[in-house]
Amino acid sequence: MSTLLIHNGHLIDPAAGVDSTKDILLKDGRVAEIAAPGKIKTGNGAGSNAEILDATGLTVAPGLIDIHVHLREPGQAHKETIATGTAAAAAGGFTAVAAMPNTNPVNDSPEITRWMLSPDRGASVRVYPIGAATRGSKGEQINDFAALKAAGAVAVTDDGHPILKDSIMRETLAAAARVGLSVIQHAEDTRMSQGASMNAGPIAFKLGLRGMPPEAESGLVERDIRLVTELKDSRVHLHVAHTSTAAAIAAVRQARRNGLRVTCEVAPHHFLLTEEHVGQYNTNAKMNPPLRSAADRDAMIEAILDGIVDAIATDHAPHATHEKEVEFEHAPNGITGLETALGLCLHWLHKEWKLPLGRVLSLLSAQPAALLSLKGRGTLAVGSFADVVVFDPKAEWTYHAKETRSKAHNTPFDGWTMQGKVRWTISEGRIAYAAPQ
Amino acid sequence: MNASTATATTRRQLQRPQTPASSFPYNPGSLLSVVDLDLATISHLLARATTLENQDPLTRDRILFKRRIALLFYESSTRTRTSFELAAKSLGADTTLVSSLSSSIEKGETLKDTGLTLRALGAEAIIIRHNSSGAPWLLEQETRLPILNAGDGMHEHPTQALLDLRTILAHLRPGVETVSADTLSGVTVTIVGDILHSRVARSNMLLLPRLGARVILCGPPPLLPDSAANAGPGITVERDFEAALHQSQVVMMLRIQAERLAGLQLDLTQYRDAYQLTGQRLSTHAPTALVMHPGPIIRGLEITAGVADGPQSAILEQVRHGVAIRMAVVERALTATGMQARA
Numbered sequence A: 001m002s003t004l005l006i007h008n009g010h011l012i013d014p015a016a017g018v019d020s021t022k023d024i025l026l027k028d029g030r031v032a033e034i035a036a037p038g039k040i041k042t043g044n045g046a047g048s049n050a051e052i053l054d055a056t057g058l059t060v061a062p063g064l065i066d067i068h069v070h071l072r073e074p075g076q077a078h079k080e081t082i083a084t085g086t087a088a089a090a091a092g093g094f095t096a097v098a099a100m101p102n103t104n105p106v107n108d109s110p111e112i113t114r115w116m117l118s119p120d121r122g123a124s125v126r127v128y129p130i131g132a133a134t135r136g137s138k139g140e141q142i143n144d145f146a147a148l149k150a151a152g153a154v155a156v157t158d159d160g161h162p163i164l165k166d167s168i169m170r171e172t173l174a175a176a177a178r179v180g181l182s183v184i185q186h187a188e189d190t191r192m193s194q195g196a197s198m199n200a201g202p203i204a205f206k207l208g209l210r211g212m213p214p215e216a217e218s219g220l221v222e223r224d225i226r227l228v229t230e231l232k233d234s235r236v237h238l239h240v241a242h243t244s245t246a247a248a249i250a251a252v253r254q255a256r257r258n259g260l261r262v263t264c265e266v267a268p269h270h271f272l273l274t275e276e277h278v279g280q281y282n283t284n285a286k287m288n289p290p291l292r293s294a295a296d297r298d299a300m301i302e303a304i305l306d307g308i309v310d311a312i313a314t315d316h317a318p319h320a321t322h323e324k325e326v327e328f329e330h331a332p333n334g335i336t337g338l339e340t341a342l343g344l345c346l347h348w349l350h351k352e353w354k355l356p357l358g359r360v361l362s363l364l365s366a367q368p369a370a371l372l373s374l375k376g377r378g379t380l381a382v383g384s385f386a387d388v389v390v391f392d393p394k395a396e397w398t399y400h401a402k403e404t405r406s407k408a409h410n411t412p413f414d415g416w417t418m419q420g421k422v423r424w425t426i427s428e429g430r431i432a433y434a435a436p437q
Numbered sequence B: 001m002n003a004s005t006a007t008a009t010t011r012r013q014l015q016r017p018q019t020p021a022s023s024f025p026y027n028p029g030s031l032l033s034v035v036d037l038d039l040a041t042i043s044h045l046l047a048r049a050t051t052l053e054n055q056d057p058l059t060r061d062r063i064l065f066k067r068r069i070a071l072l073f074y075e076s077s078t079r080t081r082t083s084f085e086l087a088a089k090s091l092g093a094d095t096t097l098v099s100s101l102s103s104s105i106e107k108g109e110t111l112k113d114t115g116l117t118l119r120a121l122g123a124e125a126i127i128i129r130h131n132s133s134g135a136p137w138l139l140e141q142e143t144r145l146p147i148l149n150a151g152d153g154m155h156e157h158p159t160q161a162l163l164d165l166r167t168i169l170a171h172l173r174p175g176v177e178t179v180s181a182d183t184l185s186g187v188t189v190t191i192v193g194d195i196l197h198s199r200v201a202r203s204n205m206l207l208l209p210r211l212g213a214r215v216i217l218c219g220p221p222p223l224l225p226d227s228a229a230n231a232g233p234g235i236t237v238e239r240d241f242e243a244a245l246h247q248s249q250v251v252m253m254l255r256i257q258a259e260r261l262a263g264l265q266l267d268l269t270q271y272r273d274a275y276q277l278t279g280q281r282l283s284t285h286a287p288t289a290l291v292m293h294p295g296p297i298i299r300g301l302e303i304t305a306g307v308a309d310g311p312q313s314a315i316l317e318q319v320r321h322g323v324a325i326r327m328a329v330v331e332r333a334l335t336a337t338g339m340q341a342r343a
Helices: A082-091 A110-117 A145-151 A166-178 A202-207 A214-231 A246-257 A268-272 A294-306 A341-352 A357-364 A366-371 B002-012 B039-054 B079-090 B111-120 B135-143 B158-172 B199-211 B226-231 B241-246 B268-275 B279-285 B315-335
Strands: A003-013 A018-027 A030-035 A051-054 A059-062 A064-069 A094-099 A126-129 A155-157 A182-185 A238-240 A262-266 A388-398 A417-427 A430-434 B068-073 B094-099 B125-130 B147-152 B188-192 B214-218 B235-237 B250-253 B290-292
Touching: A003 A357, A003 A388, A059 A357, A064 A082, A064 A341, A064 A357, A064 A366, A082 A094, A082 A417, A082 A430, A094 A388, A094 A417, A110 A126, A110 A145, A145 A166, A155 A166, A166 A182, A166 A214, A182 A214, A202 B226, A214 A238, A214 A246, A246 A262, A246 A294, A262 A294, A268 A294, A268 A341, A341 A357, A341 A388, A341 A417, A357 A366, B039 B158, B039 B199, B039 B315, B068 B079, B068 B111, B068 B315, B079 B094, B079 B125, B079 B147, B079 B158, B079 B315, B111 B125, B111 B135, B125 B135, B125 B315, B135 B147, B147 B158, B147 B315, B158 B199, B158 B250, B158 B290, B158 B315, B188 B199, B188 B241, B199 B214, B199 B226, B199 B250, B214 B241, B226 B235, B241 B279, B290 B315
Parallel strands: A003 A051, A003 A059, A064 A094, A094 A126, A155 A182, A182 A238, A238 A262, B068 B094, B068 B125, B125 B147, B188 B214, B188 B250, B214 B235, B250 B290
Antiparallel strands: A003 A018, A018 A030, A059 A388, A388 A417, A417 A430
């Protein structure tokens, strides 16, 4: 295995408390040594035969981790494959992605989990499958969580088919806790969102579209928190996916005050865009949960700045172009996100809203790693996986969807200004992405 | 406590990403929404409707002689379809009708492909009715042809609002064709019934207040959400039909759209009791108001037969105004040039 020396970059590793110029030696897929610039000997010392990456003027950080992506395999390779999705991840600075189970068939078995992890899939970065909570994600029969975990699953969820029955959700939380897995819930009371294609409110009314009320999200979050409370088991971990409403954030905030292990993620589109971006039926502004009101969007910003949010996750949801070129209410939900997350977070969270760089990077690496207990990820402490992103923090650039490495182009951020350009993404010691020079 | 308040204030001053400006319509001949029409264009259409209506049919049919216009209908229609067809033919255009039940749409062809096919067949403009809100925007984006929205889902029906305006003007402002922001000052128009599912209601509530009218929306909560009042300026919600009637010079009745109720259960007896326009209600609360209905009417449900056929009813007059307005709109579709897309 090759040896890499990242020379003279500004290392920011929030988990290890490092924020200074360093040399980093990566060997055998792990971080071998960190030292002041020039102190690692490349002649015949530990760094002999190392390929040197000159990171002068660049930021070096733990590879980014996205705990909510849709890689579409098995079954929907026309939208994305594990190979193309992880190539986009690498281009965006991500070195690990957690793949949702709403594939075809649903990832509800160790066989499918192992299939996704096979080297034959050609993944550029580490893939962590998330198993389905129930058989076929139908919300009726709980899967064998121990077997899913043994096969490599890091959490369970029925994602787009939220578990509505109290009894099943209670059993899911308890069973997952027994084997040390988190339960991720896409919080949407689907009984309240029949036929809906955007946020409920005056804009949906004006556009003649059926609306999803914010209560469909917050109501289910509140129900889930009640179930966690009733279980009285400190091992229970509920993670609220793609939180989009002020009321859901308030419920999470309260649960945390009550000492419960309840975490949440927010997607860039939910802290940047509002229902106004639907404009004239732009299907690239259609996702679930939908873009919400300005007040909800502002609540997401505040929750991130206040430290209530545990992770930024993209909900990368690729679709073929022809699938989005249809009537708004018939278009599938979702947008891509892996290549735009870092640039948007640095531009808005850091540059505009002054969140310290270390905290932005922590939301994109250390915290999501801790949340799903991804051992050896999210930090560059010696001995950790050699998962690194090297980026130019000063570079301003424009994102062009047509240049994406994903199979899909469905993004509302085409043409947006990004801050911070990825130079190299290194996955377990191997260069997974190098910016075209 | 103080610190957190201060932070919240600071944060509210944070810069947010801009909402992109609408780039529709692309084609100056398109009519997608009443929102896209400025008062000058509305005045132009009203004047052209009158001129075209009075013109000798033998010279009128030279205006769009042999031009090709496609009617693409995904929903059934009597009035709108026939009226557009007669309007286009009166101007000399060749029309062809594609309806979802007798075309490749049944075989799964998408709206994009159907639109591109019609364009390849030589269609110079497409008049579309579709059961999905926003479908005309998609069709315009894909074909860049002049698109006339003949009703999209629960969204808009702009030519209906224009013909309703012409009907209202004929009664309340006879002779007026050049409209301004106060042409309808002092006029209250009540729209009654299934507002939620009505594209006619939306187009009227977005058009009439721009000419100074007050619009009252009236109906039960399941068919009229409170948020409707925020759809635009000059719109209020009043649940009490008789209180609304009392203030109105115009009352527009709407059909309950059974095909769009999506599982909503309605007690029709209760509905009739509260919202049916009866002779008794009309004579007590609005004895001189103009009674309108976009059709189709369901006699005995939202309106009694006596009122529909009575002296205050303008229902058939609306249909007549429809042909004139659509002549003006179809003419504009194929002759408008140089107009800028709305900022």
